[in-house]
Amino acid sequence: MTAVAPAKPSTFGRFAPAAMGFGTLIVMLLAAEALIRAGWISQYIVPPPSEIAGSFGRLFLEEHIVRRFFYTAGECLTAGVMLTVFGIGIGVLMHRFKLLQQACETWVAALASAPFVLMYPLFMVIFGRNAWTIIMMGFISALPPVILKTIEGISGTRKVLVNVGRSFSLTATQQFWKILFPAALPTIFVGIRLGLIFALINIVGTEFLINYGGLGQLIEDLAERYDLAGTYAAICFVILVSVLFFMALERAERWLRPVD
């Protein structure tokens, strides 16, 4: 008896949902354009999508959006390096000293739900209205998931791997670098991915709130000038950057964790 292979979905079946989703987006944009042009929706509240698309060129030429993007990316990178070093370091330390882990893990978990971003006025007083306030906001709010996932990753190392290390009489340092850390790396990266997403959200948000820095400040600037099309276009650009960043992190995570 031969096993029957499951029927492959047809080309239409595979692409129809994506086409439907994209089609809906296009129809909504066309409907918005028509309603705004007809005066049913005030163009002083929502500019026509064609005008928004047209203002992208201005963002690149006049508002130096690429330079602003790299400014924000630099802040994210700095916060990312800091949260990787400190998050993994604290996580390893908590795993190493079980008493410390038992005492503090619930606190870290509770802090993961704390609204750190509301501390931005306090950070402005401490660090001033500069990039460090923004970087520290990104860093602090993104730290708990990295710590928690580091502990989870190291604790979840398979017993057999630890025993192999013991059978080779590895020292504690060798055991960590050759067994525990490589085994925990995929889980740690989940924490870093979450942390980087939180960091990006908080960095762009803080830039917008304190009117300083890269992309967040651009939105605030354009909104203050009542440049409606430019504001909408800048928001679309930030959404695009966030989505691409999110997708790149997901791809990196899949590369690190090829088998679930």
Next chain:
Amino acid sequence: MAETGRLVRAHAPLMSPVTLLRVAIILGALALWEFLAHSGWLYRDVVPSLPAIGRALYGLLASPDFWFNLGVTAGEIGVALAIGSLAGLALGLLLGVNRFLSRAYEPYLYYLGPTPKIIFFPIMIMWFGVGVESKIALGALSCFFPVVLSVAAGMRAIDKVLVRVGKSFRASPWQMAMKIYLPAMRHPVINGVRLGLGFALIGTLLAETKLSNKGVGFLIIQAYSTFDMPRMYAMLIVLFVLAIGANALVGRLGGLDSIKRT
């Protein structure tokens, strides 16, 4: 000769090592804070002394003005949570039950979810004005994404046997929703609402700090403008306690901690 047949009461320590360490960490942090406050290493009042923060906290909690503003913020968050959760629940059920719609639209929601929502605030001001409505709108938008994604995922994870039981009893779509789907996905829904509450709280308060004349966010930015640091610390302490407490309460009401135990 040793005494036999006599029970010797073991003296249990007053505090476990974990509790002792926790107390030591808290006391150490407070001592370090107080030392920094009096060291003169930082600008004056950036790290106010603990008694000053305590006095500010007492003053804040005794002030009717604070309770009025807290009420305004709580009202905005409550309405934002209701709007965002209901919209998220309805769309999540639809996407969860229909695989085609899910594949068509869920990727957009999935990738839009982690974008910084505060950047939509200028749009919210244009659409809803500078009053509480724009704060509610931003809170609802922030809350919507975690709820819809959690509900859609929860819907797909429902045990197929339960769905077949409902169908074998020829339950109507309404009966299926009320008697099968919703009870079976209580935990994902509560989890989504819990996440949504956190996002609604942050969205609403950030919007208040940006542009408002009432609410706790407004009080925080007012304390920043007048450099009243003890008051700012006091408000942040109250907010953190309320946010973490509300999160834990929603989780407990939804029985999420019982899942972790099992």
